[in-house]
Amino acid sequence: MKTTILRAVVALSIAAAAVMAPTAANAYPDQTVAVASPSVVGPGGKTTFTSSRPVFQNDEDVLISITGINANGITLASVAPQTNTSLRSKAVSGSLRVPLTFPQNASGRYDVTFTGARSGVVLRGSVTVSGAPSSPAKGGLAVTGFDAASTTGIWLAGAGLVVAGSAVVAGAAVRRRRRRTISV
Known part of the structure; x- marks a missing residue:
């Protein structure tokens, strides 16, 4: 008994x-993830990738690589890059804040990798482009978890x-x- x-x-x-x-x-956020807000946009839409805390060195160059359909047409701010691996940004005070604009012919999932030029820190994120060409979708982060x-x-x-x-x-x-x- x-x-x-x-x-x-x-x-x-x-x-x-x-x-x-x-x-x-x-309870602890994943430090290797860059969050896209909004996470779903329409063709021609804009999204901004951010980090939850400073992960890069102060004012470090951040190399950006994007994989997806028509990824070469993605622009950073208002400058159109020639290839998707030539995008660069700055980590202001070590934090990531990178706005991306997708071309009108964008569709599907885009995987984005942010790599610190000096620190070697790597953040990954993704965004989905769906629907007809229109203004950027309103909304925020996807609701996940509890x-x-x-x-x-x-x-x-x-x-x-x-x-x-x-x-x-x-x-x-x-x-x-x-x-x-x-x-x-």
């Missing part, structure tokens, strides 16, 4: 840890598992004491 209760407590603890692990893992309201149930379930586990452990301790008292 003791081993059954102990196994139940261990199983409940492992289940609670498995449920809570993704929440803890998402927010505080949607994880309330998980937290309550985890707390319930902890309370149930504590009750099982307390009950086992009481039974052990009673057995010792009766045997003596």
